[in-house]
Amino acid sequence: TYTSDERFKAAHQPGSDDWLLKIHYVQHRDAGNYECQVSTTPPISHVVSLRVVEPETRVLGGPDLYINSGSTINLTCVVSFSPEPPPYIFWYHENKLLSYDSPRGGITVVTEHGKTSSSRLLIQRASVEDAGRYTCGPANSDPHSIA
Structure with missing residues (x-):
């Protein structure tokens, strides 16, 4: 290799x-x-x-989303242009990691990996406490938020 950049390496398997x-x-x-x-x-x-x-993350809809109290919050995060699927996609509410097994209950996440990966967050029986910013944070891309 003809470069002083140490990130570049030539590799050869013997034989x-x-x-x-x-x-x-x-x-x-x-x-x-x-x-x-x-x-x-x-x-x-x-x-x-x-x-x-560079992988791109988008939460569909918004930037603002309005939900009636008692209804279901349904958010979809899409990760595209990723050379490989993200090993995980986390959801945050007001910058705090969402606990899918919290005592509140009714929180479900369905993640599909592929050429384009997606994560769907469902929160049943929405209440005032559920209002605020939701962020999708995949392992291999910048996060994206919706309020």
């Missing part, structure tokens, strides 16, 4: 003809073309184009 370029803590500025060269006569090279994407 293999394959070499890997590993980039740790990938950043947007790392996007571009990378060339692998083999020192033969004539030289052999292969160019690979790297596109860097």
Whole structure:
């Protein structure tokens, strides 16, 4: 590797003809073309184009949502452009982690992982105490809120 950036490492498995370029803590500025060269006569090279994407989190609806007392709060968080599904998606109410097994009861979360991951928060029998900001916080993306 021809760089002083220590995030870049060339890796080779003994007994293999394959070499890997590993980039740790990938950043947007790392996007571009990378060339692998083999020192033969004539030289052999292969160019690979790297596109860097950043996961995006959105709570659907809003930014403000109005719910009648006694009805069900139904919030959906979508995580897209993620190279792999987030290992977990947490929900917060007023910056406090929601406890799905709280004595209040009636709180359900259904999470689906895939190319686009989603987490659906259902809170039955909404009351005044349930008002406020809800935040979806996936493990691999910035959080997003709705009030």
